[in-house]
Amino acid sequence: xxxxxxxxxxxxxxxxxxxxxxxxxxxxxxxxxxxxxxxxxxxxxxxxxxxxxxxxxxxxxxxxxxxxxxxxxxxxxxxxxxxxxxxxxxxxxxxxxxxxxxxxxxxxxxxxxxxxxxxxxxxxxxxxxxxxxxxxxxxxxxxxxxxxxxxxxxxxxxxxxxxxxxxxxxxxxxxxxxxxxxxxxxxxxxxxxxxxxxxxxxxxxxxxxxxxxxxxxxxxxxxxxxxxxxxxxxxxxxxxxxxxxxxxxxxxxxxxxxxxxxxxxxxxxxxxxx
Amino acid sequence: xxxxxxxxxxxxxxxxxxxxxxxxxxxxxxxxxxxxxxxxxxxxxxxxxxxxxxxxxxxxxxxxxxxxxxxxxxxxxxxxxxxxxxxxxxxxxxxxxxxxxxxxxxxxxxxxxxxxxxxxxxxxxxxxxxxxxxxxxxxxxxxxxxxxxxxxxxxxxxxxxxxxxxxxxxxxxxxxxxxxxxxxxxxxxxxxxxxxxxxxxxxxxxxxxxxxxxxxxxxxxxxxxxxxxxxxxxxxxxxxxxxxxxxxxxxxxxxxxxxxxxxxxxxxxxxxxxxxxxxxxxxxxxxxxxx
Numbered sequence: 001x002x003x004x005x006x007x008x009x010x011x012x013x014x015x016x017x018x019x020x021x022x023x024x025x026x027x028x029x030x031x032x033x034x035x036x037x038x039x040x041x042x043x044x045x046x047x048x049x050x051x052x053x054x055x056x057x058x059x060x061x062x063x064x065x066x067x068x069x070x071x072x073x074x075x076x077x078x079x080x081x082x083x084x085x086x087x088x089x090x091x092x093x094x095x096x097x098x099x100x101x102x103x104x105x106x107x108x109x110x111x112x113x114x115x116x117x118x119x120x121x122x123x124x125x126x127x128x129x130x131x132x133x134x135x136x137x138x139x140x141x142x143x144x145x146x147x148x149x150x151x152x153x154x155x156x157x158x159x160x161x162x163x164x165x166x167x168x169x170x171x172x173x174x175x176x177x178x179x180x181x182x183x184x185x186x187x188x189x190x191x192x193x194x195x196x197x198x199x200x201x202x203x204x205x206x207x208x209x210x211x212x213x214x215x216x217x218x219x220x221x222x223x224x225x226x227x228x229x230x231x232x233x234x235x236x237x238x239x240x241x242x243x244x245x246x247x248x249x250x251x252x253x254x255x256x257x258x259x260x261x262x263x264x265x266x267x268x269x270x271x272x273x274x
Numbered sequence: 275x276x277x278x279x280x281x282x283x284x285x286x287x288x289x290x291x292x293x294x295x296x297x298x299x300x301x302x303x304x305x306x307x308x309x310x311x312x313x314x315x316x317x318x319x320x321x322x323x324x325x326x327x328x329x330x331x332x333x334x335x336x337x338x339x340x341x342x343x344x345x346x347x348x349x350x351x352x353x354x355x356x357x358x359x360x361x362x363x364x365x366x367x368x369x370x371x372x373x374x375x376x377x378x379x380x381x382x383x384x385x386x387x388x389x390x391x392x393x394x395x396x397x398x399x400x401x402x403x404x405x406x407x408x409x410x411x412x413x414x415x416x417x418x419x420x421x422x423x424x425x426x427x428x429x430x431x432x433x434x435x436x437x438x439x440x441x442x443x444x445x446x447x448x449x450x451x452x453x454x455x456x457x458x459x460x461x462x463x464x465x466x467x468x469x470x471x472x473x474x475x476x477x478x479x480x481x482x483x484x485x486x487x488x489x490x491x492x493x494x495x496x497x498x499x500x501x502x503x504x505x506x507x508x509x510x511x512x513x514x515x516x517x518x519x520x521x522x523x524x525x526x527x528x529x530x531x532x533x534x535x536x537x538x539x540x541x542x543x544x545x546x547x548x549x550x551x552x553x554x555x556x557x558x559x560x561x562x563x564x565x
Contacts, residue, residue, distance in 0.1 A: 005374075009374075009376055011371055012372050012376075016384065021410055041408060083293075089289070090289070092286060093283070093287045094287075096275065097286075099278040108294070108299070111559060113555070114551045114552055114554065114559075116524060120297070121528075122531055123305060147297070147298070179285060209394050209505075213528075228510065229510045246395045254391065258383075268450065268451075
């Protein structure tokens with residue numbers, strides 16, 4: 001029994017180290033000057049940690065994160081609020097009401113979950129061009145709103161089917177109308193589910209790259225994820241700056257995950273399962 | 275269930291119908307039409323013929339010589355063939371083992387960071403791990419006297435290093451779903467099995483795996499979709515290179531549409547890719563239809 005326990009612990013840690021070591025590597029590379037990295041970031045014969053790489057990534061001459069991170073925050077915040085407002089109502093409607101073509105509506109939502117962004121890329125590009133919304137955050141937020149609405153609808157619908165309708169019925173008997181019931185009773189009750197959806201949608205928009213790549217091109221407007229490939233340089237890679245930039249850009253979704261862990265994991269399970 | 279009045283539909287549902295209709299359904303229809311019609315509006319299958327005969331999609335020379343590039347269709351297939359079983363297997367093992375490991379929750383958090391980070395950063399991580407000088411993979415191989423190289427920069431290893439890197443990034447997904455699933459298996463099952471003399475391995479194969487089967491279906495579906503849609507990692511780590519050796523369908527579509535500005539061919543790749551994702555999503559659509 002004891003032997004088995006030791007074996008499990010040893011194996012578990014070997015497995016875990018496969019993930020720990022690369023993260024440690026990026027961190028060490030980011031906090032050390034270039035000349036100390038020539039013999040590998042694990043070589044500690046001289047060790048002078050500093051934040052110079054972070055400062056250089058923040059004030060990078062061609063792709064400064066000091067612009068990219070605020071840009072990404074603006075887009076991610078609005079592209080989280082709008083689809084949640086739209087999809088909470090649609091999810092409630094799908095869960096509580098019967099109407100013609102309901103099944104078709106529901107299956108359309110599910111099919112949308114499987115679509116690759118490439119399937120909509122060309123028409124959306126042309127559409128935004130015509131509407132003069134190319135290279136604008138309004139256009140980008142619209143795309144993310146549309147792309148987020150189906151899965152959040154699906155997610156909220158699944159949540160509402162588990163919410164007992166008795167409370168709503170009681171309010172109805174007391175004379176409250178359907179819309180009043182929704183925003184006075186149902187919406188507050190759904191806040192935990194909304195927190196899950198928001199945590200996921202926010203990190204996905206923050207991490208998104210393809211829609212940004214095809215719609216935003218003015219250097220000052222580029223989002224954080226778009227700046228990472230630009231920082232790499234063509235002939236040689238400055239791993240110190242690149243690692244520091246990678247850490248700063250991944251810190252935001254990781255912080256959301258660590259702060260809202262319970263909601264995040266629940267959201268992910270709900271997103272993929274009923 | 276209540277019967278809907280028109281006013282209910284207008285308030286609750288119409289905004290969603292409009293955004294999905296305008297920005298999702300209409301573009302899908304339009305892309306499909308683009309793939310079947312030429313500039314003059316005549317029906318044609320030429321785009322399909324061109325794409326399917328292209329060396330970008332299926333490279334028969336490469337296949338006969340057994341050298342990369344083999345074409346995006348095969349690259350995506352190889353990706354699935356390696357990535358799907360590996361992430362399911364490693365995720366399940368990690369969920370089972372780390373549950374009983376001291377500090378297991380901390381390790382799980384780090385494994386999960388792989389799928390929380392933006393995939394653009396994920397691509398940088400892959401470059402970093404496989405780099406000739408700073409890469410940990412080469413440092414490890416040097417211990418065994420093997421020569422080091424930047425794995426992502428050579429045609430024969432570029433695709434494989436991306437796939438292995440993507441296993442590293444995505445294992446957190448299956449691990450988390452399996453971890454949640456394990457919590458739902460009653461302890462008595464294992465106790466009863468031990469009393470009957472079943473060892474840990476028998477218990478794993480006779481209790482854990484069968485009871486986690488519904489989760490495996492979900493994990494497999496989602497992973498398949500992820501593999502088919504793979505784009506960011508390849509874009510940042512190799513640009514599909516060298517010489518197309520790690521190109522994939524999603525990146526091929528981007529290159530046709532936004533580098534070559536050939537919308538017809540790009541639309542064909544998009545339609546093919548969507549067909550594959552819809553096939554992969556059949557279990558998902560089926561459960562939706564049953565309700």
